Amino acid sequence: MGLVHGADQVMVDGVKPFVNLAEARLPDGTLYSLHKHDGKFYLKYNGLDLMSTALTFSEQLLAEKGCANLTDGHASRPKHPQILIGGLGMGFTLKKVLELVGRPATVEVAELVPEIIEWNRSFLVEHNGPLMEDDRTKLYLGDLYDLITKGEAGRYDAILIDIDDTPEMLITEINGRLYTPRFLEKTKQALKPGGCVAYWLAMPTPSFEKGLKRAGFSVQSFPAKPHEKSKRTRHCIYLATPR
Incomplete structure (x- = not known):
């Protein structure tokens, strides 16, 4: 690379x-x-x-929906929330999660591309600050698929995934395995009791929503604007909790 x-x-x-x-x-x-x-x-x-950096509203909404029960001061907040973010991107979901959950907390970020981590440490610092140096941030340089399939069960209070536009519009073909029944089952197993997984998608995707339900999740969908002042919603956040 x-x-x-x-x-x-x-x-x-x-x-x-x-x-x-x-x-x-x-x-x-x-x-x-x-x-x-x-x-x-x-x-x-x-x-x-x-x-x-001009359109960050939906990435922040992903954090808000996925961490709704983990916010600092919330009655049901665990003593030490454990959150996993799949895909660092430009760091806006990570920034919002850190703002919401307070301390103590651990926020793991799985990012496959080392240069994207470097860009967040250098160019993007003027927007997001030193997110990579926050003691709550734990970086995993590698594939989210490997981290979840090889990781321990019952580890996370929330998993937030923002990797592809949709399961039918993949960044790379190998990402298709992130939406298979086997991986959805592994994702469910990785959650603590009461935990959830939230997905950012570029548009509503009914076939994926059905797949989540077949995998044993209850699903809520939330329309998401690209920008807070946008007149139309374009993106979609799916919030899935194990039944």
């Missing part, structure tokens, strides 16, 4: 430059790239927009 830093600039509308900051290529050829334009950062894969 190669990392390329640079300051290539492409003029946008003839006014402000679109700066290509860094790139990382996965073994399967998938290219992640980080860009900056007009004070905002953009994370892309294979040239397609993945997320940006």
Whole structure:
């Protein structure tokens, strides 16, 4: 996987430059790239927009729904919540989780791409601060699939997953195994009693909701705006709790 830093600039509308900051290529050829334009950062894969610092509302909503019973001061909050986030991205879900759950807590983050961790430590610090250095943050450099299938049962109060647009719109083909009945069962086993798993999806996906129910979850769906002031909802948060 190669990392390329640079300051290539492409003029946008003839006014402000679109700066290509860094790139990382996965073994399967998938290219992640980080860009900056007009004070905002953009994370892309294979040239397609993945997320940006301009649109963070739905990523924060994922944290709010997944950690609703774990917030600092909540009557049912465990003494030491254990949360797992699948996919670091630009760190906005992690930032919101840390704000919500207070201390003590442990927030594990499974991220497959080491360069994305580095970008959060460098370029994105001006937006999110030193999230990686927070003593509650525990980074797992590797695949969420391996962490859950090989991990201990009953470990997490909440699992938050933001990796693919939908199970039918995967970032990489191997991610398809994250939505199989076997993995859903493993995810359910990884939860503590009363725990939940929350998914961010780019759009409502009824077939996945049915799959969660077949796997033994009760499911709630929440429409999610890309931006707090957006007039239309576009994304969807699925909150699944074992029956």
